[in-house]
Amino acid sequence: MVQQLESAYKIMHEHDVIVVGAGGAGLRAAVAADEAGADVALVSKLHPVRSHTGAAEGGINAALRDGDSWESHAYDTMKGSDYLGDAPAIETLCQDSPGEVVQLENWGMAFSRDDDGRMSQRPFGGLSFPRTTYAGAETGHHLLHTLYEQVVKRGIQVYDEWYVTRLAVTDHDDPEERECRGVVAYELQTGELDAFAARNGVILATGGPGQVYDHTTNAVANTGDGPAMAYRAGVPLEDMEFVQFHPTTLPSTGVLITEGVRGEGGILYNAEGERFMFEGGYANNVGELASRDVVARAELTEIQEGRGIEDDYVHLDMRHLGEERIVDRLENIVHLSEDFEGVDPLEKPMPVKPGQHYQMGGIEVSENGETCIAGLYAAGECACVSVHGSNRLGGNALPELIVFGARAGRHAAGEEMEPASVATGPSAGIDTADVDTPVSPGALGPDEREAVADGRPTEADGSRASDGDARADGGAVAVAAGETVERALEAERRRVDRLLNGDGDRRHAEIRSKLQKAMTRNVNVFRNEEGLKQALRDVRAAREAYADVGVSDPSSTFNTDLIHTIETRNLIDLAEAITLSALARTEFRGAHWREGYQERDDENWIRHTMLSWNEGTPELYYTPVDLQGENEEYEPQIRSY
Ligand SMILES: Cc1cc2nc3c(=O)[nH]c(=O)nc-3n(C[C@H](O)[C@H](O)[C@H](O)COP(=O)(O)OP(=O)(O)OC[C@H]3O[C@@H](n4cnc5c(N)ncnc54)[C@H](O)[C@@H]3O)c2cc1C
Structure with a gap:
């Protein structure tokens, strides 16, 4: 731990913990680090409440009610991950989520409520119990404001509209010996570059990289800065091939129509008026509430086989739910559909098609948010802990922000915690992959490198x-x-x-x-x-x-x-x-x-993909998936819905 930064080097800003990003993960990390006694700074290229967490609509999964349990949530999550999530991380998520949700409620978050006063919960895809806790169809907005209030209340220093461009990492050849001492950031208002020194650690919470694609539910600011900086600094990226395409986005803009619409009973139809999720045999038991990857593939199959509308989309109909229920639980969706697609969903079905939505992979971290570089942490969508494996269940990202954001914050602040059981860094690798590529990826000539x-x-x-x-x-x-x-x-x-x-x-x-x-x-x-x-x-x-x-x-x-x-x-x-x-x-x-590879291959592929920057010549290797839970080993099963 660096106690004092002096000498000839004049550092402009100095804090115990520097959190890069002020969405749900960054805000939660900052509050936790502050509670653990650290001097914390939040550095964000956007004002905190403009972070993309504010766009989250549907809800937060938490086993809060009688008849539900963290074990059931963990089972659903592991099945949804197609047996590529790590059991210790998944179980931590499911055990800690209820406490974190109650904490949000205690901080004043305006959750929707049932008539008896309990927080409302709705069904979501891939869940065996209706455990998605929500605040209308604006859950992320309320979450963001609730956490930001806590940041303001605690007087945590916020540097907003500062864009972090580089990590300050020591130069050891072995990435596992490197240390992160701070960041460099550019102030948008003045054009000044400044150094931020971190006595204890830097937490990356920079969100998803949806802008890699042109049809995405993600904001323009979601450019994956954190993973890219960490990767080039020597931290492996984990399971990056797993990109979630959400089945219900508006065709002309990519704006999301929440899974909550299907959770409330919305129905998908093709051009022939068939309820294809059942009639096409894609998910005979749960139809529209199958996992997102299943529904997205079903829609595209319908479109490619000529049953799409205008060869481009399918219909999502919620008119039968009635205006009162729609306005009570999904009012935001009415506005989004009218404003961005010109369709009033109280009168007509909404056009929808799959669009990039979420990155399951990211910066390799332990359950305590640690990367293989000492003093560098990550949490939220930019990180891969890994709880989502090859497919995230709807409603599981928001609990990830608050559960693992809080853990990273506490650890970076120096709080005593159980050592993590998920190993990180190249030394945890099992073998390397030789891939036949048409070009030499990443490799840069001297001029390009400069x-x-x-x-x-x-x-x-x-x-x-x-x-x-x-x-x-x-x-x-x-x-x-x-x-x-x-x-x-x-x-x-x-x-x-x-x-x-x-x-x-x-x-x-x-x-x-x-x-x-x-x-x-x-x-x-x-x-x-x-x-x-x-x-x-x-x-x-x-x-x-x-x-x-x-x-x-x-x-x-x-x-x-x-x-x-x-x-x-x-x-x-x-x-x-x-x-x-x-x-x-x-x-x-x-x-x-x-x-050409239409089967899940458990014998060869229950393993995490790791990619190391390797000085500009990416190297692929693998690490084992940990399926051993607290009470049982998760046995891979056929994933049908
Ligand atoms: C439309 C939509 C709806 C969703 N609905 C749900 C839902 O209902 N339930 C659910 O569980 N999940 C949902 N998700 C997923 C979930 O909302 C996101 O995964 C999550 O909010 C990401 O939070 P985050 O804190 O990791 O990042 P963000 O909220 O994106 O915040 C990133 C922060 O990093 C900052 N930043 C980025 N780069 C830099 C940089 N270089 N320098 C300084 N600051 C930087 C930004 O300013 C921002 O403050 C939804 C996602 C989308 C897109």
Whole structure:
């Protein structure tokens, strides 16, 4: 732990714990770290209540009622994950979620209520009990505001509209020996880059990378900055091939229509007026309430076989629920459908089709939020702990934010906790994968490396820190920590200067748009080898174009051109990670459907995919899935609904 940062290196900001991101995970982590006695700062590129958690509609899963149990929630989650979630993490999620939900209620969150005053719960896909606790169809909005109130009440320092561009990580060759000492961030209002030193730790809570795709429920700010920075700093990305495509998004914008509509009784129809989830035999027992991957594939099969409406979408009808119930429980959906699609769902069925929604994979972490780099944590959608495995159940992301956000916050603050049972880092790997790729992924020539250098300090940008041996005594650590952060700041100044004043003439918008289209075309619900290889070629082309990128707006006030250019680099790295991981996995599991491999292959593939940046030449390896629970070992079964 770094006690004091002094010496020749003047650090602008210094806190015990720095939380990057102020959505549900970041806010919960900050409150927990504050409660554990740490001096905490939240650094966020958006104002906290503009974070994408605010868009969450349907609810939070928690076993709160008689007749339900955490064991049943854990069983549903493991089955939903298609036996790729880790049992200790899943059980922690299901055991801790009820307490966290009650904590939110005590902090004043306005949950919907039944007539008897209890918090309402609704059915959701893949759940064997109606355990999705909600606040109308605006659950995330209420959650975000409730947590932000706690941050304000506690006087936690918030640096909003500060964009974190780089982690300050020591330069040891072995990623497992590296330490994270802080971050570098760019203030949007002034155009200043500053260093933030962390005495204890940095928690990444930067949300999902939905902007890798062009039809997504995610906001424009969801560019996967945290996973990209952690990856380049040496932390493996886990199970990136598993991308959730939500079955009910509005066709023209990707805006989400919550699963709560089907939970309340909404019905899906094809162009021939058939209730295809039953009549097509996709889910004979639960129909529309099958798991999301199952419903998304069913819709696309209907569309591809000519039973879609305008060859593009299907219908979601909730008119039979009646206006009173719709307005009581789903009012927000009426507005979304009217405003974004021009359809009044009280009068007509809503057009819907699958769209990118959630990233099951992410930064590899333990149940305490630790990565393999000391002092670097992650929580929320940017992390993979892993509770969702190959498919997330609806209503399981919000409890993940609060359960694992709180744990990461407490651990980073130095609270005594049980050691985590999920091992992290390359030394936990079991074997490496040799994948036949059409291009050399990630590998950069010297010029490109210079142009896009990021992550930990490199020799190429002259910012390599020399503090490898300095950790033996406290005084040396203090100096070295300051040096690491300061050098990261210098490297980042050079990068931003290059982007603003260099001679690059390619624009981020063109590169990003081509990348998004390529991913939507070939790394979508249905995948095949040739398509994935084409996507890798397209990612490579984006990487080459990016080596020539430049920013046309010279201003230092709210320069979104610069921010989007930096974000685009992150999208390229994550697009490649998703595609490479998908190409390597030759089976059909959860959200990952592969032509030519139509079976779940438990013998060879109950293992997590890990991708290491490996200095720009990604390396794939695997780690075992832990199916051993507290009371029982989860036995993989056929996943039917
Ligand atoms: C439309 C929609 C509806 C959903 N509904 C539900 C639901 O009903 N139930 C459920 O369980 N799940 C739902 N989900 C999923 C769930 O809402 C998300 O997974 C979750 O809210 C993500 O929270 P987060 O805290 O990880 O990230 P976010 O809420 O996205 O917050 C990310 C934060 O990181 C900051 N940030 C990002 N990059 C940087 C950077 N470089 N520097 C500084 N700050 C940065 C942002 O400013 C932001 O504050 C839904 C998702 C969507 C898209």
